[in-house]
Structures are given as structure tokens and as C-alpha cells.
Amino acid sequence: MQKNLHPSVIKFKEFVKDNPALIMEVRNGNSTWQELYEDWYLLGEEDNRWETIGVKPSPNPEKDDDKKTDWVSTILGTVQKMDPNQIQHYINSLSQALGAIQGVISQFQGSQPKQVNQKIEHKHPFSFRKD
Template structure:
């Protein structure tokens, strides 16, 4: 297979788009086309003031990373502080509660199998009577 080598300016434009991620959303919304953006970038250059609104602020990027790392650290702390015996006891109690509820349903005939079984015996499609 032959590989196409892309023009160096296209590679530079791709790097520019990575630095300005809001351009992608503009194209996806249909407000801009890649060809238009490439031509503007080629003519105006990377440092033009018109590109500032498409640049993701460094503070926004850092705050997103901080939120992710903060969430992960809180999750790890919660896992470390968990008592395995206490969790096991809670699961055991929950299992017993569910079993009790299932037993109540089966005692009062509230299960799906019991209600459909009764209706089959009552409505026999071939009922014969003596004359």
C-alpha cells in the first residue's frame, strides 16, 4: 500500500487545531468549514487575535485535570477507609432482607409463576360436559 505524505502545512494546521479545540466544535455545529479555517490560518497566521476565542484557556484545562485527580484521590481514600468486615455484614443483612421479601411473595402467591399457573388450570380450552 502506498502512503500519502501530507504537506507540512497540514501537519502544522493539525497542531494548531489541537491548541485551539473550540475550532472543532465550530465545525461540528456547521458554523465553519475546515477549508475556511485552514485558509484563514494560512493567511492570518497562528498569532492573529481572531484565534483567541477558540483557544482553550490554560486555567480551564488545569481545573479539569484538578477535578479528575481530586475525584480519584477521594475515591482511593474512601476505598482505603472501608472496613471489609463491616461491608460483608451489610451485604449479608441485605441478602437476608431480599430472601425474606421473596419468601413473603411466594407465601402469598405474588410471584409471576404462581399467577400464570393458576390461570392455566382454570381456563381449559377443551372442557367437555356430559349430556
């Protein structure tokens, strides 16, 4: 009984079937399926990362000039492909890491002796006068 898969997972499976070098990459322990899927999802099939693994680039009918002039639509397409929940998770992780770094820095700043000279004046808190 197979669950209904997300369309992007189906496309990734097709990409893997067309490029058996990915299977060897996982079997050799160099990558995990999750890493490869995330890279495929975020970077696309035409990224240079796949050439380092041994994946043959798919024939692209577009000209290189069109890609250079259409960079705005490329960026917008990439933003639309991103998973908002995963981005939120990464932002939260980054925020926690920055908070931890700030805590460490404040501890180091707090442990340094302060060189501010303070005058200690002992004044009576109440001003009573003798009659």
C-alpha cells in the first residue's frame, strides 16, 4: 500500500532513475537521500553539484543569454520552491545560535574587572536634625 507522494518527490525519483550515479553516491555513504533531495529541490537539476557526482546535465533548450537576462524570474522561482516551514526552522536555529553566542560574549565581558572608579559616600539615608 503506497501513500500518495508529493509531486516533487515523484520528480526526484525520476531524476534518480535517469542518473544512477546518485544511487552509488548513497550506497558509498557519501550522501544521504535527504541531502540529495534537499539539494535537488533547492538547487535544481542544472546545478554544478550534480556534475561532481557524475550526473549528466539534462539538455536545456534555453540559451545562456536568456538565463542571464532572466535572473529575476530565477530568484523568484527559487523562493517559491522553498518550504516556509523549513525556512522558519532554519531561522529559529540561527536565532538560538546567535543567542548562545551573545550569552558567551556577555559572560566574558562580565568577567573582566571594571575599571570605573566609584566614589563611595556614606550618607545617612534620612536627614534628621537635632532640635
